[in-house]
Amino acid sequence: MTAAPDLVILGAGTTALAAAERAAELGARVVVIEQAVPGGTCINWGCIPSKTLIHKAALYHAARRGAAAGLNLTPGPVDCAALMAAKQQAIDRVRQERCDRLLNEHPAIRLVRGHGRLRAPGEVQVGPEILRSDHILIACGGLPRHLDLPGMHTVAALNSYSVLNLPAIPRSLLIVGGGVIALEIGQMLQRFGCQVTLLERGDRPLAEFDPRLTGPLCALLAAEGLRQHFGVEVRQVAAEGEGVAVAAMINGHPLRLTAERLMLAVGTVPATAGLGLEAVGVACDRQGFVVIDAECRTSVPGIWAAGDVTGPPLLAPAGELEGRVAVENMFAGRHCTVDHHGTPMAVFIDPEIALVGQTAAQAGAAGHEVAEAYLDLAAVAKAHVVGAPTGALLLWADRHDGRLLGGQILAPRAADLIHELALAVRACLTVSELADSVHVYPTISDGWRLAARRLLADCPELRGRA
Incomplete structure (x- = not known):
């Protein structure tokens, strides 16, 4: 591909790959610029490596749990080298399938290695090469946020990238943060034999979730030995x-804590350093994230942005959606908009916790009169089959028309189970339609049907509304 590109993409992560693939489907010639390893955070340093290690930690933990059922397995010490090899194997296979094949074999897509910088609207420089295009997409993602605390320069603090490449499991670890990454990494390392302590500034972890779910979750983590402190303000490190x-x-x-290692899990910053955004006038918010409208356009005509570089929700699937929306608006003559109302999210702890749509408070603020159902996971037969009855399902619907508005779940495999409700919310299904759907028995997913039936029992006026 030697002709001038129709689209230049800064970045080669999940968002960029989705955008490049869709643009090529629409007949565009695409150049993808990447200075690091193609595949971005999700494949190389985030989703794939972390979930691989989390899965191995669950297997290791299951060996100990089995003793109560007469399965007398004795786990030996963790072989960290073998763990890292398994993690790398997963990364390599996913990168090959989702990234390398597209970037190296598609005739309409060219990968350019190096640091891309905007010189002017419609111009990107990569080393000595200057690329010109009427369409530029900023999809360079984000990086782990660092805290410049007193004494931080004296310690080698881990972040969400480096903690996944440890040569050995540390004896103890302090984690500053109480969000998704802190909990996922914290439980994983605790199960591998590390004494983990979480230091969260807020009054509970995972503020986006209902406290009726995070409360039992904290209790489960504590039962595994993971220590948790809330209302923490870290003053100094040494x-x-x-x-x-x-x-x-x-x-x-005042409190003083010690450990072998320290990890920061305090959020994400946009990876925009050296991109030349100021030079061309691309507007950013106070945190440095690129400002976009509902069509993924930036403040500069001809320049779009998508994914983590634009800020929350900071989810790989959300970035894919934004990348495709941007490309549709560039080349398909459409005015698509991004709506994350039906975008689910999950935390890969054990049990998993997931959500989609609006909470009761959010729906009420949007003008809905809300009906709610709470179902304890102990009411679901499969929870007892797998020996994990601690959890719950929450369901919210519009009291007038019965339309499902959102829900949350704390249960085994919640990250998979949330998709049923995501589809129901997206398709504007009603409580009655969910309650009348036939589910395989016994399954955890049958909890959604039971929660819908509970909602109808509490609000019988919703029966039959569709």
Whole structure:
């Protein structure tokens, strides 16, 4: 492909790949610019490696849990080298299938290695090469946020990338943060034999989830030995011996904690350094994320942006959607908009926790009169089959027309089970339609039907509304 490209994409992660593939389907010639490893955070340093290790930790933990059922398995010490090899194998296979084949074999897509910089609207420089195109997509993702705390320069703090490449499991770890990454990594390392302590600034983890779910979750994590502190303000960090010491205030009281390693899990910053956004006038918000409208257009005509570089929801599937929307608006003559109302999200802890749509508070603020159902997971037969009855399902619907508005679930395989409700929300199904759907028995997913039946029992006026 030697002709001038129809589209230049900065980045080669999940968002960029989805955009490049759709643009090629629409007949566009695409150049993808990447200075690091193609595949981006999700494939190389995020979703795939972390979930691979989380799965191995679950297997290791299951060996100990089986003793209560007469399965007398004795787990030996963790072979970290073998763990890292299994993780790398998963990365390589996913990268080959989802990334390399598209970038290396598609005749309409060319990969250019190097750092891309906007010189002017319609111009991107990569080393000595200057690419000109009427369509530019910024899809360079984000990076782990760092905290510039007093003494931080004295310790080698881990982040969400480096913690997945440890040569050995540390004896103990302090994690600053209480969000998705902190909980996923925290439980995984706790199960591998590391004593993990979470230090969260808020009053509970995962603020986007209902406390009726996060409360039992915290109790389950505590039962595994994971220590949790909330209302924490970290004041200072210092190297101490072969480890690290953290000075903090917890609900107004001083506390000093020590561990072998320290990890920061405090969010994401956009990877926009050196892109030349200021030079061409691309507007960013106060946190540095690129500002876009509902069609993924930036403040500069001809320049679009999508994915983590634009800020929340900071989910790989959301970035894919935004990338495709941007391309549709560029080349299909459409005015597609991004609507994440039906975009599910999940946390890969055990049990998993997931959500989609609006909460009762969000739906009420949007003008809905909300009906709610809460179903304890103990009411679902499969939960007892798998020995995991701690959890719950929450369901919200419009009280007037019965339309499903959203839901949350704490249960085994919740990340898979949330898709049933995501489809129901997207398709504007009603409580009655979900309650009348036939589910395989016994399954955890049957909990959605039972929750819908509970909602109809509490609000019989919703019966039959469709």
